[in-house]
Amino acid sequence: MYINLSDLKEIGGKKEFNQELELNSLKFAEREIEVADLIEINLEVFNTTDSFLVKGTITSKLKLNCSRCLKEFIEPIELAISEEVLKEEMEDQSELFIDEIIIDNIILSLPMKVLCSDDCKGLCPQCGQNLNEGECDCEIDTIDPRLAKLKEFYDKKDS
Numbered sequence: 467m468y469i470n471l472s473d474l475k476e477i478g479g480k481k482e483f484n485q486e487l488e489l490n491s492l493k494f495a496e497r498e499i500e501v502a503d504l505i506e507i508n509l510e511v512f513n514t515t516d517s518f519l520v521k522g523t524i525t526s527k528l529k530l531n532c533s534r535c536l537k538e539f540i541e542p543i544e545l546a547i548s549e550e551v552l553k554e555e556m557e558d559q560s561e562l563f564i565d566e567i568i569i570d571n572i573i574l575s576l577p578m579k580v581l582c583s584d585d586c587k588g589l590c591p592q593c594g595q596n597l598n599e600g601e602c603d604c605e606i607d608t609i610d611p612r613l614a615k616l617k618e619f620y621d622k623k624d625s
């Protein structure tokens with residue numbers, strides 16, 4: 467997607483750019499992230515002496531997989547953008563290609579390990595049950611020693 471800058475020739479000038487961008491997925495290194503909604507782009511471009519300053523927000527929804535319980539979930543995002551593009555690095559100063567700016571900002575906003583929620587309980591290491599959806603019947607050996615006595619007590623009581 468290009469922002470037309472042919473009407474932003476004046477130093478100190480400013481231009482608003484509001485658009486929706488449709489991308490199905492973002493590829494970055496080995497990561498591929500699915501985009502679940504249009505990417506709403508609300509930017510202002512400022513013409514400074516030797517660069518164009520791009521500021522604003524992008525909002526969308528991403529389809530992510532929790533790295534703890536592996537479940538797919540939708541994560542709404544709203545990112546503040548602030549980028550400076552040097553004029554000497556632009557092939558053509560009458561337009562600005564912004565896809566990379568948008569993709570880089572989204573990818574860099576994501577942690578290496580995304581979680582469906584901060585207190586995601588993950589999967590049972592023995593049976594694979596998603597512990598957010600309920601407890602499983604596995605005996606977990608790593609019992610707090612302070613509780614071990616209590617467990618002994620209840621085990622005796624049951625038998």
Ligand SMILES: [Zn+2]
Binds near residue numbers: 535581586
């Ligand atoms: Zn999770």
Ligand SMILES: [Zn+2]
Binds near residue numbers: 590591602
């Ligand atoms: Zn289990």
